[in-house]
Amino acid sequence: MIGVSRLSSASELQNLDLIDLLSERHTLVRRISEKAWNDQSDIYISNSEWYIMARIYKKRPTISYVTKNVDISRQAIHKFMKNLAAKGLVEISNAENNRKEKCIQLTALGEECYEKNAALKEQFENKIAEKIGAEQLQILKELLKLDWGIE
Template sequence: MIGVNRLISNSELQNLDLIDLLSERHSLVRKISEKAWNNQSEIYISNSEWYIMARIYKKQPSISYVTKNVEISRQAIHKFIKNLSDKGLVEVKNVENNKKEKCIRLTALGEECYEKNGALKAQLEEKIAEKIGAEQVHILKDLLKLDWDI
């Protein structure tokens, strides 16, 4: 499928529970998405870096806010932010009236990369819709957006 080997065969998928099915599909689409970006860009961006970029897109959160709202260790987040900064994708600044706190925002290059990647993900979504049907994709998205109260 789309140039990346499946992580698990379709016959093996039949025996998985919901949690493992979600995990397998998530891993597959993330791998495809990462490969699509890295095939067309000279700037390598890992899935964890995309995850952080998604949390700060069009915002200027504090780094402590990011560490509390991203499911990655605090130490790893600081490493990823440094990597993103070194690539020119984010800018870290002091928070006004607070000497300890720093905020983070995407640079113009970071926003451009994020938006280009959004277009690549939209293409992947279209390919999935071609395989399973646009209505099925719509239903799946609606189900995933519901409050599962868990």
């Protein structure tokens, strides 16, 4: 499927429950998305790094805010932030009102990469729409946005 081998055959997917179906599809689309970026860029960015970049795009949150709002361990977040800074994708600076607190924001290069990746994801979404239908894709997105009352 779209440049990356499928995790499961269609018949194997038929026997999965909701949790496993979501997991299989999530893993597959993340792998395809990561490959699409890495095939066209010299800057390797992991899915976890994209996850952090998405939380700070067009913002300047504190590192503690990111740590509390991203489902990654505190130590791993700090490692990813150092990696992102070393790649020139983020800047870490002192917060204005608190010297102990640090803020993080995307650099111009980080924003450019984020926006290019957003375009790649949009192309991928369009391919999915071609396969399952634009209306079905919209229904799926709306279902995923609903409050499932499970938190």
